[in-house]
Amino acid sequence: MSDLQTIDRYLQQSQPKHLESLKQLLRIPSVSADPTASEAVRAAALSVLDTLSSAGLHTELIETDGPPLVYAETPPVPGKPVALVYGHYDVQPPDPLDLWLTPPFEPTERDGNLYARGSTDDKGQMLTHVHGLAAWLASGLELPLQVKFLIEGEEEVGSEQLEKYLLRPEAAEKLACDVVVISDSSQYAAGQPAITYGLRGIAYFELHVDGPKADLHSGSFGGAVNNPAVALSKLLSAMVDADGRIQLPRFYDNVRPLADSERNMWQQLGFSDSAFAQQLGVEALVGEAGFTTLERRWARPTFDIHGLTSGYQGEGGKTIVPAKASAKISFRLVPDQKPAEVAEQLKEFVKQHTPPGVRVRVVDLHGGSGVVVDPHSPFIAAAQQAISAAFGKPAVLIREGGSIPIVAQMVDRLKSDVLLLGWGLDDDGAHSPNEKFCIDDFYRGIRASAHLWGALATVG
Numbered sequence: 001m002s003d004l005q006t007i008d009r010y011l012q013q014s015q016p017k018h019l020e021s022l023k024q025l026l027r028i029p030s031v032s033a034d035p036t037a038s039e040a041v042r043a044a045a046l047s048v049l050d051t052l053s054s055a056g057l058h059t060e061l062i063e064t065d066g067p068p069l070v071y072a073e074t075p076p077v078p079g080k081p082v083a084l085v086y087g088h089y090d091v092q093p094p095d096p097l098d099l100w101l102t103p104p105f106e107p108t109e110r111d112g113n114l115y116a117r118g119s120t121d122d123k124g125q126m127l128t129h130v131h132g133l134a135a136w137l138a139s140g141l142e143l144p145l146q147v148k149f150l151i152e153g154e155e156e157v158g159s160e161q162l163e164k165y166l167l168r169p170e171a172a173e174k175l176a177c178d179v180v181v182i183s184d185s186s187q188y189a190a191g192q193p194a195i196t197y198g199l200r201g202i203a204y205f206e207l208h209v210d211g212p213k214a215d216l217h218s219g220s221f222g223g224a225v226n227n228p229a230v231a232l233s234k235l236l237s238a239m240v241d242a243d244g245r246i247q248l249p250r251f252y253d254n255v256r257p258l259a260d261s262e263r264n265m266w267q268q269l270g271f272s273d274s275a276f277a278q279q280l281g282v283e284a285l286v287g288e289a290g291f292t293t294l295e296r297r298w299a300r301p302t303f304d305i306h307g308l309t310s311g312y313q314g315e316g317g318k319t320i321v322p323a324k325a326s327a328k329i330s331f332r333l334v335p336d337q338k339p340a341e342v343a344e345q346l347k348e349f350v351k352q353h354t355p356p357g358v359r360v361r362v363v364d365l366h367g368g369s370g371v372v373v374d375p376h377s378p379f380i381a382a383a384q385q386a387i388s389a390a391f392g393k394p395a396v397l398i399r400e401g402g403s404i405p406i407v408a409q410m411v412d413r414l415k416s417d418v419l420l421l422g423w424g425l426d427d428d429g430a431h432s433p434n435e436k437f438c439i440d441d442f443y444r445g446i447r448a449s450a451h452l453w454g455a456l457a458t459v460g
Contacts, residue, residue, distance in 0.1 A: 003136075003139075003141050003454070004389075004450075004451060004454060006139050006141065007135045007136060007139050007141070007450050007451075008447065008450075010135050010138060010139045011131075011135050011443070011446055011447055011450060014131075014135070014138075015443055018127075018131045018442070018443070018446060019114070019439065019442070021051060021127065021131070022107070022114065022119075022123065022124055022127055022442065023107040023114070023116075024047065025044065025047050025048070025051075025089070025118075025123050025127065026105065026107040026114075026116040026117070026118055026119060026123055026124075027105055027106065027107065027116075028040055028043050028044045028047060028105070029091075029094075029104075029105045029117075030043070030044035030089055030090050030091055030118070030153065031090070031091055031092070031093050031094070031117075031156075032067060032090035032091075032153055032154050032155075032156050032157045033092070033093055033156060033157050034093060038067075041067045041089075041090055041153050042067065042068065042153075044089040044090070044123075044153065045061065045067060045068050045070050045089055045151075045153055046061075047089075048070045048089050048126075048130075048151050049061055049070050049072075051127070051130055052070065052072040052130060052149060053072070055130065055133065055134035055137060055138075056134070056137045057072040057073060057074055057133075057149070058072060058073050058074075059071065059072045060072070062165065064161035064162075064164065064165060065161060065164075066153070066154055066160065066161040067090065067152070067153025067154055067161065068153065069150060069151070069152050069153075069161070069162060069165060070089070070149065070150070070151040070152075071148070071149065071150055071174070072148065072149040073146065073147070073148040073149070074133070074143050074146055074147050074148075075143075075146065076146045077143070077144060077145050077146050077457075080144060080145040080146070080457050081145055081177075081178040081179065081456055081457065081459050081460075082145065082146045082147075082148065082176065082177040082178050082179075083145060083146070083147050083148070083177060083178070083179050083180075083181050083453070083456055084147075084148045084149070084150060084175055084177035084179070084180045084181065084414070084416070085126075085129045085130075085147065085148065085149045085150070085151075085180075085181045085182075086150050086151070086152075086180055086181070086182050086406075086407075086410065087122050087125070087126030087129070087149075087151045087152075087182065087183070087184065088122050088126065088151060088152050088153065088154075088155035088156070088184070089122075089123060089126070089151055089152070089153050090152075090153045090154060090155060090156050090157075091117050091118035091121065091123070091156065092117065092118075092121070092156050092430070092431045094117045094433070096433060097433075099433035099434070100433045100434055101115070101434055102115055104116060104117040104433075104435075105117060107119065109439070112438060112439055112440065113436040113437065113438055113439065114436060114437050114439055114442070115434055115435065115436045116435065117435055118435070119428075119435055119436055119437035120423075120424040120425075120428040120430055120435060120436065120437040121184065121424070121428070121430035121431070121435065122155070122183070122184045124423075124424075124437040124442055124445075125183035125184055125422070125423050125424060125437075125445065126151060126183065126184075127446075128183060128423060128442065128445035128446045128448075128449050129149070129181065129183065129449045130149070131446045131449070132445075132446045132447070132448070132449025132450035132451075132452070132453070133147055133449065133450070133453060135446070135450045136450065136453065143453060144453060144454055144457035145453060145456055145457040147453060148175065148177060150162075150175060152406075155184075155404065155405075155406065157366065158204070158365065158366025158367075158368070158405060159366075159368070159405055159406040160366070162406050163406065163409060166406075166409060166410065166413045171413070172413065172414065175410075175414055176414065177414060177416050178379075178416055178417065178459075179379045179416055179417040179418065179419055179456065180407070180410055180411065180414065180416050180417070180418045180419070181418075181419045181421065181452070182404065182407065182418065182419065182420050182421070183420075183421045183422060183423055183445065183449075184404055184420075184422070185199075185400045185402065185420055185421075185422030185424065186400070186422040186424045186425055186426045186428070187422055187423065187424065187425055187426075187441070188269065188395075188396050188398055189425075189426075190425055190438075191391075191393075192393070192396060193387045193391045193393070193394075193395040193396075193422075193423075193448075194395050194396050194397070194398045194422060195375075195380055195383055195384070195387070195395045195396075195397055195398070195419070195420065195421060196398055196399060196400045196420035196421075196422060197372060197373050197374070197375040197380070197397055197398070197399065197420070198298065198299065198335075198370070198371065198372040198373070198399035198400065199370055199371050199372075199399070199400050199402065199403055199404055199407060199408075199420065200298070200299075200301070200332040200333055200334055200370045200399075200400070200401050200402065200403055201332070201333035201334070201335075201337065201339065201367065201368050201369040201370035201371075201403055201405065201408065202330055202331070202332055202333060202339070202366075202367055202368055202403040202405060203330060203331045203333060203339040203342040203343060203346075203364075203367040204328075204329075204330040204365045204366050204367060205328075205329050205330065205343070205346060205362055205363060205364055205365060206326060206327070206328055206329075206362075206363040206365060207232065207235070207236075207326060207327045207329060207350070207360060207361070207362060207363075208324065208325075208326045208360070208361040208363065209228040209229075209231055209232045209235075209324065209325040209326065209358050209359070209360050210228065210323070210324055210358060210359045210360075210361070211225060211226060211227065211228035211231070211321070211322070211323055211324065211325075211357065211358045211359075212225055212321065212323050213323065214323050215311075215320040215321065215322055215323050216320060216321040216323075217319065217320065217321075218319040218320055218321050219319060221321055222321055225321060225357055226355055226356065226357030226358050227321050227322070228310060228321075228322055228323065228324055228325040228358050229310035229311055229322055229325040231325070231354075231355050231357075231358045231360075232308075232310065232325040232326070232327055234355065235350065235353055235354070235355075235360065236305055236327060236329070238353055239303055239349070240303055243288065243289040244286065244287050244288035244289055244296075245288060245289075246301060246302075246303050246331070247349065248331075248342070248345040248346055248348075248349045249345055249348055249349060249352075250345055251301070251342070251345055252301075254336045254337050254338070254341070255300075255301060255334055255336075255337060256334060256335045256336055256372075258295060258299050262299070262399075263292075263295065265397065266292070266294045266295070266298075266398070267292075269294070269396060269398075271292075271293065271294050273285055273293055276293060279427060287300075287302075288300055288302075297401040298398065298399035298400060298401050299334055299399055300334065301331060301332055301333055301334050301337060302331065302332045302401075303329065303330075303331050304329065304330055304331075304332075305327055305328070305329050306327075306328040306329065306330060307327065307328040308325075308326075308327050309325065309326045309327070310322045310324065310325035310326070311325075328365075331346075332401060332403065333367075333369065333370050334370050335369070335370045335371065335372050337369070337370065338369060339367025339368060339369065340367070342367070343362075343364050343367070346362055347362050350362055366405065367405065368403055368404070368405020368406060368407070368408060368409070369405075369408040369409075370403070370408065371407050371408040371411060371418065372399070373411075373417060373418050374417075375397045377417055378459045379417050379419055379456065379459060380397075380419065382452070382455035382456050382458065382459050383395070383419050383421060383452060383455065383456075385451065385455040386448045386449070386451035386452035386454075386455045387421070387448050389447070389448070389451045390444045390445070390447040390448035390451060391444055391448065395421075400420070400422070407420075421445075421448070421452075423437075423441050423442070423444065423445035423448070424437060424438075424441070425438060425441070
């Protein structure tokens with residue numbers, strides 16, 4: 001029996017144990033955006049540390065000024081590549097709670113899926129690599145290359161502590177690797193695995209509009225002062241024109257154009273606008289003129305409003321001119337846009353478009369650059385072998401519209417390649433109520449990961 005056959009048999013027998021391991025981690029409400037959840041966030045870190053240690057890896061908890069980093073490694077294998085698995089144990093807030101069919105932190109099996117906050121983003125996908133590697137050690141086999149793990153607790157809020165850690169002198173040596181392996185994205189479709197060779201970046205902000213010193217009676221004062229909510233609405237509306245073009249000055253100067261080869265490759269994927277609209281429950285798709293839906297989602301910059309706050313939000317009416325208004329907004333960026341440059345462009349736009357009678361403040365929350373890697377790299381070829389073995393078909397090559405802000409910094413700092421291997425689905429609801437992860441894809445992801453270590457060891 002070959003090594004991989006031995007591993008496959010072990011994985012088949014261990015499926016209940018692996019699923020229970022995921023459920024235990026999902027029960028920890030590690031919401032990094034919530035300051036009151038700091039103990040839960042740390043508990044999640046310790047849980048991941050214990051899982052890696054129990055698998056037989058050398059582990060270390062790297063303390064920071066926020067959530068700790070979980071580090072683990074196997075022994076070096078001279079002459080072979082080194083792989084670094086990156087993931088995160090923090091999750092998005094579960095709100096709105098009333099839309100969950102079952103409690104967000106009580107994992108529930110339903111229709112072949114596991115429902116819980118963090119099931120696919122990123123606890124489930126991250127654990128596939130822990131269990132995939134542990135299968136080698138549990139089967140008594142010698143791992144053919146060195147594998148390191150770096151699991152953080154702030155990905156959902158911008159990876160501030162990991163950014164700082166990457167600048168430490170010791171980080172480059174500790175994290176030195178040939179390829180960073182990340183599973184925090186999706187397959188192209190159910191039953192069709194994908195390797196993602198590009199991610200968009202992000203620049204995230206808050207806008208605060210201040211008007212009168214207190215809320216005013218709208219009958220007595222309306223028409224005499226500028227309403228901050230109206231001013232904010234006009235300001236936001238002016239940021240995008242009727243053709244979907246973002247109006248910040250010089251915004252498109254550094255946007256890398258799409259190659260014809262990429263556009264042609266994506267046209268072969270058989271994407272359906274009507275089916276996608278039906279999946280989302282919308283009557284029509286919109287976006288930047290001159291580009292297809294996939295091009296808009298994967299390789300063009302965008303502007304979005306995530307939250308609006310102003311005035312009275314309770315039951316019934318209250319006729320006021322609110323004193324304040326605010327919005328949470330972001331721009332998804334493509335290579336070679338830089339978050340710091342977009343921040344300056346936004347401030348310039350706001351200065352030019354602030355109406356009289358209000359003051360506007362721009363708060364820069366976090367950002368990260370996009371990244372595109374060579375789709376023909378030997379690491380991607382090795383990943384194709386592993387994915388084909390686990391999923392029964394090769395992966396298609398895609399880009400992803402979402403962001404993992406730290407990826408570009410890690411690749412630049414470590415001078416490494418990157419593999420973005422998504423086991424989830426685009427309808428998993430990663431930032432929404434009723435987030436899920438297909439249980440069979442969880443198992444297939446573990447098997448693909450186990451096969452990946454053997455395939456990567458052949459890259460020379």
